[in-house]
Amino acid sequence: MPSKTGFQKAMEAEQAKQGEQPTEWISIATAAKRCEVSTRTVRRWIAYGEVRARRFGPKLIRIDAATLNTMGEDVVWAGTMAS
Numbered sequence: 001m002p003s004k005t006g007f008q009k010a011m012e013a014e015q016a017k018q019g020e021q022p023t024e025w026i027s028i029a030t031a032a033k034r035c036e037v038s039t040r041t042v043r044r045w046i047a048y049g050e051v052r053a054r055r056f057g058p059k060l061i062r063i064d065a066a067t068l069n070t071m072g073e074d075v076v077w078a079g080t081m082a083s
Contacts, residue, residue: 025054025062035068045071 031051032039042063046053050071052064 024065026065028061028063031063031065031068034065035071 026034028039028042028046032042035042042051045051046061046063051067053061054064055061
């Protein structure tokens with residue numbers, strides 16, 4: 001496992017102070033790859049409040065990876081299959 005960056009260490013320290021569980025913070029590009037969408041779509045999700053994101057400085061934005069797992073709707077088949 002790769003060593004943690006200064007950013008990751010700082011985030012974990014901040015979350016520990018606030019009593020939160022450690023979160024995996026990922027870049028917009030990584031989130032887009034995981035969801036197989038464009039970075040523009042991920043930025044739209046951030047703007048609509050569909051994913052949790054934080055800005056660290058003027059350019060650095062990170063997304064809570066756990067919110068990507070809770071996105072979308074469950075699909076339930078309500079009909080019958082045509083034969």
